[in-house]
Amino acid sequence: MRFMVLVPGDAHSEAGEMPSTELLESMTRYNEELVKAGVMLAGEGLHPTSKGARVRFDGGQRTVIDGPFTEAKEIVAGYWIWECASRDEAIEWLKRAPFDGGTEIELRQIFDAEDFGDQLTPELREAEERMRQQLSEKQ
Numbered sequence: 001m002r003f004m005v006l007v008p009g010d011a012h013s014e015a016g017e018m019p020s021t022e023l024l025e026s027m028t029r030y031n032e033e034l035v036k037a038g039v040m041l042a043g044e045g046l047h048p049t050s051k052g053a054r055v056r057f058d059g060g061q062r063t064v065i066d067g068p069f070t071e072a073k074e075i076v077a078g079y080w081i082w083e084c085a086s087r088d089e090a091i092e093w094l095k096r097a098p099f100d101g102g103t104e105i106e107l108r109q110i111f112d113a114e115d116f117g118d119q120l121t122p123e124l125r126e127a128e129e130r131m132r133q134q135l136s137e138k139q
Contacts, residue, residue, distance in 0.1 A: 009075035
């Protein structure tokens, strides 16, 4: 099972402030544990929303909205992609993360092809597999 772990932004990350060396050291140790255990597939921090954009889709119209975005509950400052045997295992890993101060981290399971059932036709499955193969070749 794959999971996306969403790390929320705050006033500091939105101001473009870098984490302290102490926090970076703690996070590096934690990430090393995740990699060593074969859990971490990817993980990165994100620039503030002031450097981002959103695109609103309404029929055939596309509207670009430049950041910053003010809804703090919607801001993501970083993420991980993990491979775990179960939701419970992912939660146990997340509980070890070096966060404090009431931070709430969101954990969401990523859909696999099997989750789509019959809606994902054999042709669509084949196309999906082809794209995954192309992506892995680029890495």
